[in-house]
Amino acid sequence: MKAAVVTFPGSNCDRDLAEGFALSGFEVSRVWHKDTSLPAGTDVVGIPGGFSFGDYLRCGAIAAQSPIAAAVVAHAARGGYVLGICNGFQVLTEMRLLPGALMRNAGLKFICRMQNLHVATTASAFTSTYASGQSINIPIAHHDGNYLIDQDGLAKLKGEDRIAFTYGINPNGSIADIAGVLSENRRVLGMMPHPERVVDQRHGGVGGAGLFKSLMGGMALA
Amino acid sequence: MSEPAITADLVAKHGMKPDEYARLLDIIGREPTFTELGIFSAMWNEHCSYKSSKKWLRTLPTTGPQVICGPGENAGVVDIGDGQAVIFKMESHNHPSYIEPYQGAATGVGGILRDVFTMGARPIAAMNSLSFGIPSHPKTAHLVKGVVEGVGGYGNAFGVPTVGGEVRFHKSYNGNCLVNAFAAGLADSDKIFYSVASGVCMPVVYLGAKTGRDGVGGATMASAEFDETIEEKRPTVQVGDPFTEKRLLEACLELMASGAVISIQDMGAAGLTCSAVEMGDKGGLGIKLQLNDVPQRETNMTAYEMMLSESQERMLMVLNPELESVAREIFMKWDLDFAIIGETIAEDRFLILHGNDIKADLPLSKLSSSAPEYDRPWIETPVALPLGEIPGISPIAGLKSLIGSPNYAHKAWVWEQYDAQVGADTAVTPGRSAGVVRVHGTTKALAFTSDVTPRYVRANPFEGGKQAVAESYRNLVSMGAKPLATTDNLNFGNPEKPEIMGQLVGAIKGIGAAVLALDMPIVSGNVSLYNETDGTPILPTPTIGAVGLLSHIDDLIAGHPASGDIALMIGACHGHLGQSALLAEAFGIEAGDAPSVDLLAEKVAGEFILSNRKSIKACTDLSDGGLALAAFEMAEEAGMGVSLLSHDIGQLFGEDQARYLVAADSAGATMMELAARAAGVPIARVGHFGGEFVTIGADAAPLAELSSLYRNTFARAIA
Numbered sequence: 001m002k003a004a005v006v007t008f009p010g011s012n013c014d015r016d017l018a019e020g021f022a023l024s025g026f027e028v029s030r031v032w033h034k035d036t037s038l039p040a041g042t043d044v045v046g047i048p049g050g051f052s053f054g055d056y057l058r059c060g061a062i063a064a065q066s067p068i069a070a071a072v073v074a075h076a077a078r079g080g081y082v083l084g085i086c087n088g089f090q091v092l093t094e095m096r097l098l099p100g101a102l103m104r105n106a107g108l109k110f111i112c113r114m115q116n117l118h119v120a121t122t123a124s125a126f127t128s129t130y131a132s133g134q135s136i137n138i139p140i141a142h143h144d145g146n147y148l149i150d151q152d153g154l155a156k157l158k159g160e161d162r163i164a165f166t167y168g169i170n171p172n173g174s175i176a177d178i179a180g181v182l183s184e185n186r187r188v189l190g191m192m193p194h195p196e197r198v199v200d201q202r203h204g205g206v207g208g209a210g211l212f213k214s215l216m217g218g219m220a221l222a
Numbered sequence: 223m224s225e226p227a228i229t230a231d232l233v234a235k236h237g238m239k240p241d242e243y244a245r246l247l248d249i250i251g252r253e254p255t256f257t258e259l260g261i262f263s264a265m266w267n268e269h270c271s272y273k274s275s276k277k278w279l280r281t282l283p284t285t286g287p288q289v290i291c292g293p294g295e296n297a298g299v300v301d302i303g304d305g306q307a308v309i310f311k312m313e314s315h316n317h318p319s320y321i322e323p324y325q326g327a328a329t330g331v332g333g334i335l336r337d338v339f340t341m342g343a344r345p346i347a348a349m350n351s352l353s354f355g356i357p358s359h360p361k362t363a364h365l366v367k368g369v370v371e372g373v374g375g376y377g378n379a380f381g382v383p384t385v386g387g388e389v390r391f392h393k394s395y396n397g398n399c400l401v402n403a404f405a406a407g408l409a410d411s412d413k414i415f416y417s418v419a420s421g422v423c424m425p426v427v428y429l430g431a432k433t434g435r436d437g438v439g440g441a442t443m444a445s446a447e448f449d450e451t452i453e454e455k456r457p458t459v460q461v462g463d464p465f466t467e468k469r470l471l472e473a474c475l476e477l478m479a480s481g482a483v484i485s486i487q488d489m490g491a492a493g494l495t496c497s498a499v500e501m502g503d504k505g506g507l508g509i510k511l512q513l514n515d516v517p518q519r520e521t522n523m524t525a526y527e528m529m530l531s532e533s534q535e536r537m538l539m540v541l542n543p544e545l546e547s548v549a550r551e552i553f554m555k556w557d558l559d560f561a562i563i564g565e566t567i568a569e570d571r572f573l574i575l576h577g578n579d580i581k582a583d584l585p586l587s588k589l590s591s592s593a594p595e596y597d598r599p600w601i602e603t604p605v606a607l608p609l610g611e612i613p614g615i616s617p618i619a620g621l622k623s624l625i626g627s628p629n630y631a632h633k634a635w636v637w638e639q640y641d642a643q644v645g646a647d648t649a650v651t652p653g654r655s656a657g658v659v660r661v662h663g664t665t666k667a668l669a670f671t672s673d674v675t676p677r678y679v680r681a682n683p684f685e686g687g688k689q690a691v692a693e694s695y696r697n698l699v700s701m702g703a704k705p706l707a708t709t710d711n712l713n714f715g716n717p718e719k720p721e722i723m724g725q726l727v728g729a730i731k732g733i734g735a736a737v738l739a740l741d742m743p744i745v746s747g748n749v750s751l752y753n754e755t756d757g758t759p760i761l762p763t764p765t766i767g768a769v770g771l772l773s774h775i776d777d778l779i780a781g782h783p784a785s786g787d788i789a790l791m792i793g794a795c796h797g798h799l800g801q802s803a804l805l806a807e808a809f810g811i812e813a814g815d816a817p818s819v820d821l822l823a824e825k826v827a828g829e830f831i832l833s834n835r836k837s838i839k840a841c842t843d844l845s846d847g848g849l850a851l852a853a854f855e856m857a858e859e860a861g862m863g864v865s866l867l868s869h870d871i872g873q874l875f876g877e878d879q880a881r882y883l884v885a886a887d888s889a890g891a892t893m894m895e896l897a898a899r900a901a902g903v904p905i906a907r908v909g910h911f912g913g914e915f916v917t918i919g920a921d922a923a924p925l926a927e928l929s930s931l932y933r934n935t936f937a938r939a940i941a
Binding site for chain 1: 371374375378379380381463464465466468469472555556557634637638639640641642643644645646647648649651660775
């Protein structure tokens with residue numbers, strides 16, 4: 001399986017995400033934001049955390065307009081997988097690959113802490129090796145993770161079982177405690193917590209390892 | 223454009239004393255131009271020249287088999303085996319942070335990160351030692367919020383994990399907060415970049431962000447006392463842009479790997495002036511600059527402004543001319559400015575051209591080497607009066623006075639605003655004795671701590687200086703790391719006062735004695751003087767940043783006690799209450815002598831912990847608040863109660879040094895007792911962990927009640 005991790009000039013979790021993929025057996029390539037195409041045969045695109053263009057404008061807004069964006073959107077349109085973490089989640093909402101938006105945390109402060117999550121659905125290639133409702137610990141580190149979507153959108157997410165993860169104790173004011181959502185075809189996941197930071201017991205846990213393992217085993221051909 | 227005439231008043235405004243100006247005239251043999259006066263004042267101020275402290279800094283032990291490069295470069299370089307090195311330094315950004323807390327703190331972080339990556343190292347850890355006035359002071363909450371947000375705002379976006387630090391409150395910082403930023407990076411030992419220029423007619427290249435008028439004269443400001451006109455100095459504070467810094471990091475590391483860099487220096491204090499002079503001076507070369515070629519953010523900038531601007535995120539490099547196009551391409555990739563603004567020359571000249579005008583023409587080697595150096599008069603701090611009778615207090619009331627004070631309360635409010643895990647190598651996040659970060663791609667790890675107890679230093683500068691080092695040693699040992707080396711950030715008042723100079727001299731002597739005995743040489747550092755407001759000095763605050771090595775991450779001691787585990791105290795307890803946290807917090811008493819530090823006992827106790835780590839579940843050093851506070855913190859973090867046998871206030875809250883608290887199971891405790899007897903290390907069973915109560919002697923309180931006080935105090939104090 002081939003993963004491609006996109007680096008924007010202000011990405012700072014790109015290496016971590018690439019290693020998260022590699023640890024689960026992916027062949028990983030790195031893509032620069034000024035590139036206009038993805039490596040041939042890319043199965044999953046990773047949009048990493050960080051501050052893609054400094055986040056001086058709305059987080060992720062400029063990244064969604066960068067040269068590589070069209071290729072990522074086309075990859076998703078033909079049924080390819082995309083994983084956006086933290087700033088990557090913000091970028092995916094700005095690319096309109098995922099509904100809703102991420103606002104400033106309700107407490108107005110950056111929050112970095114280990115966060116308890118519930119796996120809300122196992123019906124996706126990202127979450128299939130978790131147990132439904134399983135409680136996992138994955139750290140968060142963000143200033144703008146307060147997920148917002150209108151009531152119709154929320155009803156749709158719920159009705160289509162597209163909420164991937166919810167927070168145990170809501171840290172940022174997200175509607176319905178949402179920590180991660182899936183696209184309609186269930187092949188695009190955006191989430192605020194950082195699974196790539198918990199794939200080694202020596203770093204405080206392996207709560208995120210299941211996600212990469214799920215993907216490695218569970219992706220259908222695009 | 224005509225420049226102002228040089229008058230006595232203008233000279234004084236540059237922070238230059240009449241005898242220093244006479245020295246300047248003597249060196250150049252004529253009246254300086256306005257730009258030249260600015261250049262001299264920048265090079266000769268305290269911040270850049272260390273003129274008051276140099277004589278004493280020279281006495282510090284800075285060498286050892288582990289030291290690859292000691293003080294004098296942008297940061298110190300220490301060997302960690304396998305051809306790898308850790309590169310680190312701590313630096314203050316006190317005055318800017320008081321004037322504009324967010325930007326002051328942010329640019330402090332940015333500056334120290336550049337010091338590290340300008341040497342070719344990728345930053346892997348940051349810490350911050352912060353000192354504020356009392357919470358009830360009208361400025362304190364504003365400063366705390368701004369500084370913490372600024373530290374986080376810069377470090378988080380740049381992408382360096384903040385893994386440790388300190389926050390303290392004391393009335394002596396009411397008018398002068400301290401922001402000491404530490405950064406450490408990793409590099410291969412044979413790929414470290416220094417600031418020594420070499421070769422004549424080599425291009426001098428400007429890298430990074432454009433130059434604006436921000437920070438003009440900042441280094442001079444950092445070397446002055448504060449008074450009521452402080453608000454007028456706001457325009458001299460720089461503004462940080464971590465997004466540009468992140469790109470500058472990546473571009474510089476790519477550039478270094480390309481072989482294009484002969485020497486490189488970040489533009490920090492006194493910007494273009496200091497960086498150019500330093501590279502030329504170290505290489506025995508002159509430098510010629512054409513200011514028309516400097517990338518400028520504002521229009522009509524003068525030579526004076528460009529030479530003294532402290533705009534952030536800039537570097538100066540001497541380029542290997544054969545690789546110019548490779549270098550230019552890397553900077554274009556990252557959308558950063560790359561401009562050749564001058565060249566190295568054979569003559570000993572610092573020649574500044576602005577268009578066709580010569581704005582400065584100075585003997586370069588004289589600019590740094592001839593800086594004044596003072597042997598300032600100093601008086602030894604008088605021996606502290608013995609501690610008199612102290613009021614009575616129950617153990618739980620004593621504990622509550624500590625955990626109900628923002629000085630000793632849980633600090634999650636602070637560190638949760640810092641990304642502690644970016645890089646995915648962090649093994650221990652803030653809140654423990656030291657932060658621990660894995661050496662990427664290896665099984666090694668590095669531990670980081672910053673320490674000082676300013677009350678001790680004021681009462682007894684020599685013992686206080688020793689104690690700062692000893693505590694950092696213990697904090698590293700508590701995580702299972704072998705202490706390697708230190709950086710010092712010496713924050714003091716006005717050195718022209720003999721009693722303040724006496725504090726500085728005493729503390730340096732103490733630090734020197736301790737780093738020698740504990741084999742933790744000082745490899746870098748920074749001095750911040752004139753930390754006074756309207757004549758009132760801060761507590762002397764020589765912050766020690768220390769780095770330790772875990773040769774295998776499995777050596778980490780980062781567990782928690784389990785219910786039923788035994789609490790063991792390692793080291794001798796004499797119940798020393800002078801200058802203790804208990805007296806300060808419970809009664810407002812800051813009296814008596816500082817605890818004395820037996821450096822041999824420190825070494826023996828530390829080695830005992832490291833050689834018995836397999837028997838240890840959790841370990842912490844005993845410092846402020848003594849046994850009672852340490853036992854509470856260890857138990858609370860594990861979510862359980864603790865029971866201590868003693869009811870004696872001295873034994874519970876005394877701050878004798880060279881001590882640790884260890885949690886071990888029954889078998890481990892027995893093993894440690896046997897080993898301690900053989901090693902001659904004092905050891906005592908002082909209680910056990912578990913239950914829902916904190917019981918101290920005959921006194922007890924529910925864990926839940928204490929935990930709530932401990933975890934809510936900080937936010938409440940600065941709300």
